[in-house]
Amino acid sequence: MANLKTHLTDAICSRARPETREYALRDERQPCLSLRVRPSGAKTWEVRERSNGVPVRSTLGTFPSMGVKAARMAAVAFLAGDRRPVRRSVTFRELCAQHELRHAANLKPSGLRTYRTYVRLQLLPAFGASPIDAITRRDIVCWFERYGLTSPGGANRALGILSQMLTSAQRWEMLPPDWSNPAVGIRLNRRRAIGTFLSKPQMARLGSVLARRSHIGCPAAGVLEALLLTGCRVGEILSLRWEDVRPDRLWLRDSKTGARDVPLGTAARRFFTSYRRRRTAARGRHKVFQFGEAVPYERVRTVWLSVRKEAQLPGTLRIHDLRHSFASHAIMAGESLFTVSRLLGHKRIQTTARYAHLADDTLRASAERIGMLILDQVEPPTRRRNAPSTQTKTDGGA
Known part of the structure; x- marks a missing residue:
């Protein structure tokens, strides 16, 4: 290829193939700049003056x-x-290594595993060899849309990690100050609500089954009962120790959102008091729920499948839906979203709003109250009492 003058792009430079003699691609936008392609395949930027x-x-x-x-x-x-x-220019692969050393290492073990999975399976295959300053918005959108077809939620999470990594690169002076993050402003996939909650009759059946199994010494049933009464996550309850069970609250050392207190209601306090009385090893630094050699979560999941069937609950109901049920019944009882978000340990009220489901009778009662409130403003009660009857009298002789 003879020396050629054109508007250079990364795509044109990538397609430039070595020949028997070296040649240069001159840039129309910056006339002094050229890309020299050598027979060895090496490509170098040159300035002529x-x-x-x-x-x-x-x-x-x-x-x-x-x-x-x-x-x-x-x-x-x-x-x-x-x-x-x-x-x-730093490649995205090199940025990944730096980002894990300087930022991701501060994550909790479970969060670090999730972070590494997204980077290894999604981000590196898509952008690993690219210089970070050559990643365009179009590249990110095309990747995000392809990934979103199979996993909308995963695509949202991976996009957030990518955006954070590029922002960190600019803060670490790997990118110029006037550089604009191409991952910012991309519209996320809508999250599909998959959670559900238990009705009052379902709660009664579940509570009866759990109480019966817990009394005969099944620790997994105790875990499920604690989840229902506290709204905690499974991992938080499985890692709970007796020294962290206070008279009126639980102290969670390793919650998803950091260490926090969980206030206990009367029912929850009675449960832990009764459970401690029944467990001979309930002292010192022992975990509240002990499973011996068994894997705790797998044992809880096995018991849950049996309990769900015995209590005649929907086959799609998950263990995590016990947390949804706690939030939903709290809101239906009149608690505010802010209060429930504090009980659940959410940092954002929007997260709590996704957990909250309302029963039909609660919605009907709310609609009735709102309708009467509006009616009282439009037509006060005194006017309604004094209004003439709408029934017409029939005159038999006419």
Whole structure:
């Protein structure tokens, strides 16, 4: 290919193939800039200038580690007198390694595993070899839409990680100050509500089955009963120790949102008092619910499947729906979203709103109250009492 002058893009530079002799692709937008392609396959950015009437070529960097946009900025700075070595553009793979060392290492073990899974299975295959300054909004949108077809929620989570990583790269001066994050502002996939909650009759049947199994020494039934009474997460209850069961609250050392207190109502206090009395090892630093050699969560899940069938509950009901039920019944009892969010340990009220489901009779009662309130404003009760009857009298002789 002879020396060619064109509007260079990353795609054009990537498609440039080596030939028997080296050649240069000159940029129309920045005339002094060119990409030199050598027979070995190496591609380098060069700036052409004249010094005392003699043409001089200076190397700025290599492609693809330095994209077109970064090369143009480097050429302008070079011609303006900034002859410092140009920093090589960081690839996304290198950013991932830096981000895990400087940020992700502070995550909890479970959160770190989730973070690494998204990076390894989704982000690295899509962007690993790309320089971070060459990642465009179109690249991200195309990847996000493909991933969203199979896992809308996973795509949302991975996009959030990608956006945070690129923002961190700019803060760590891996990107120029005027750079705009291409992952910001992309519309997330709508989350499909899959949770449900137990009605009062279902709660009664479940409570009866759990109480019967808990009294005969089934620790998994005790876990499920504690979940129903406190609204805690499964992992929070399984890691609970007796020293953290206070007279009026639970102290959760390793909650999903950090250490926190969980206030206990009368029913929950009675449950833990009774359960402690029945357990001979309920002292010191022992866990409240002990399973011996069995894997705790797997044992709880096995018992849950049996309990769900015995209590005649829907086959789609999950253990986590006990937490949904706690939130929903609290709101139907008149508690505010803010109060329920504090009980559940949510940082955002929007998260609590997704948990809250309302029974039909609660909605009908609310509609009735609102309707009467409006009617009282439009037509006061005194006017309604004094209003003439709408029934017409029939005159038999007429």
